[in-house]
Amino acid sequence: MMQSFFEWMQGLPFSAWMLEETWASPIIQCAHLVALVGFAGAVLVVDMRLLGRGLIKTPLNQLARELDRWMIWSFVALFVTGAPQVLSTALKQYYSPFFWWKMQIIVIGLLFNFTIRRRVAFAKEGTLGHWPKVVGFLSIGIWTSVSVYARLIGLLS
Amino acid sequence: MRSLFEWVDALPSSIALRESLNAYPTMLTIHVVSMCLFAGLIAYWDMRLVGLTLKKVPVSNIPTRLFPWALTGYGINLITGGLLLYSQPMRYYGNFYFWAKMALMLVAGINMFWFHYATYKSVQAWDQGREIPLNARLAGVVSLVLWAAVVVTGRMMAYSGLMPGWWNNLNIGA
Ligand code: HEM
Ligand code: HEM
Numbered sequence: 001m002m003q004s005f006f007e008w009m010q011g012l013p014f015s016a017w018m019l020e021e022t023w024a025s026p027i028i029q030c031a032h033l034v035a036l037v038g039f040a041g042a043v044l045v046v047d048m049r050l051l052g053r054g055l056i057k058t059p060l061n062q063l064a065r066e067l068d069r070w071m072i073w074s075f076v077a078l079f080v081t082g083a084p085q086v087l088s089t090a091l092k093q094y095y096s097p098f099f100w101w102k103m104q105i106i107v108i109g110l111l112f113n114f115t116i117r118r119r120v121a122f123a124k125e126g127t128l129g130h131w132p133k134v135v136g137f138l139s140i141g142i143w144t145s146v147s148v149y150a151r152l153i154g155l156l157s
Numbered sequence: 158m159r160s161l162f163e164w165v166d167a168l169p170s171s172i173a174l175r176e177s178l179n180a181y182p183t184m185l186t187i188h189v190v191s192m193c194l195f196a197g198l199i200a201y202w203d204m205r206l207v208g209l210t211l212k213k214v215p216v217s218n219i220p221t222r223l224f225p226w227a228l229t230g231y232g233i234n235l236i237t238g239g240l241l242l243y244s245q246p247m248r249y250y251g252n253f254y255f256w257a258k259m260a261l262m263l264v265a266g267i268n269m270f271w272f273h274y275a276t277y278k279s280v281q282a283w284d285q286g287r288e289i290p291l292n293a294r295l296a297g298v299v300s301l302v303l304w305a306a307v308v309v310t311g312r313m314m315a316y317s318g319l320m321p322g323w324w325n326n327l328n329i330g331a
Binding site for chain 1: 181182185186189190192193194196197198199200201210211213214215218219222223226304305308309311312313316319
């Protein structure tokens with residue numbers, strides 16, 4: 001089922017176009033990395049604040065609310081620049097364990113963000129004990145491992 | 158310059174790194190993650206200067222509170238990038254994007270120092286308010302563009318077949 005879906009993606013005219021057009025893949029890959037920098041900064045500034053570091057003079061929920069949309073929009077940019085690469089190299093991705101780990105952790109990361117992390121970051125400060133630290137630590141760990149697995153798709157598969 | 162690259166290329170430690178199966182993937186992966194720490198934080202500093210975000214954070218808070226982290230990221234970036242270069246100097250010697258990236262980093266560095274020792278001196282006057290001087294906003298835009306270009310040229314180094322025609326005509330790698 002899954003395999004035929006990936007075979008279908010690989011067979012799309014768009015995928016063929018991506019592979020034929022010399023500059024399409026490199027441009028998309030560069031854009032994915034620029035989007036990654038935007039995403040990383042938005043996530044990190046809040047996570048560091050959750051850990052009690054970084055911009056401690058600014059109220060946490062104010063920082064988190066402000067950077068929330070930067071995080072969401074850079075994720076959208078990551079998706080928009082990631083999806084064409086999945087299409088054009090669908091079979092390579094299908095057979096790479098790193099691709100599946102990356103996608104699973106992204107789902108975990110998004111669920112974690114929208115259920116727990118945001119709630120903790122938006123909450124009144126000083127009411128949650130050590131939990132903000134745990135949440136910041138987990139968030140950094142999640143997105144770092146997404147990046148590591150992502151880079152390993154290209155290097156090791 | 159060429160003989161320096163060739164000399165490194167022949168060093169036993171360079172050869173050992175080049176022939177190690179794990180060194181390249183490990184270094185490149187750490188390079189990308191440390192880039193996130195460095196460039197991610199610098200991007201939001203630049204956007205603060207430009208006035209795109211974090212407007213309620215006093216400007217001077219960011220250098221004191223975030224730069225140590227950004228510099229840590231940069232340090233790791235420098236070490237892993239240096240090791241990647243050390244392991245395959247002759248692969249990068251003829252690579253247009255490698256030299257472009259180094260030049261862009263140099264210009265980004267000059268922009269940073271210039272801003273720090275000129276414009277930033279008056280930060281007390283615009284620390285809290287919304288009116289950031291034009292020079293500071295310009296420095297922010299220039300920095301955003303340059304670091305994005307460093308990221309792009311960094312990724313493009315892998316595409317040795319996509320270098321500009323005029324560069325290929327110089328025959329530097331041959
Ligand atoms: C749903 C959204 C995303 C999709 C569909 C996607 C897809 C992809 C694909 C297909 C690649 C190319 C892998 C290869 O074949 O070499 C890639 C590379 C990469 N992605 Fe993503 N990605 C997404 C989100 C993210 C996120 C959230 C992060 C980090 C937090 C991330 C970090 C990376 C990195 C570091 C690379 C390697 C870049 C390179 O050097 O080429 N991606 N992505
Ligand atoms: C003096 C410092 C640096 C050196 C010597 C250096 C060197 C390198 C080398 C040799 C590569 C491997 C290229 C390849 O084999 O494909 C690389 C990749 C890269 N570098 Fe650097 N680098 C440095 C600093 C930076 C900085 C400051 C940034 C970003 C702000 C950066 C961004 C990148 C990116 C995005 C890649 C591509 C990673 C990928 O393929 O996923 N580098 N660098």
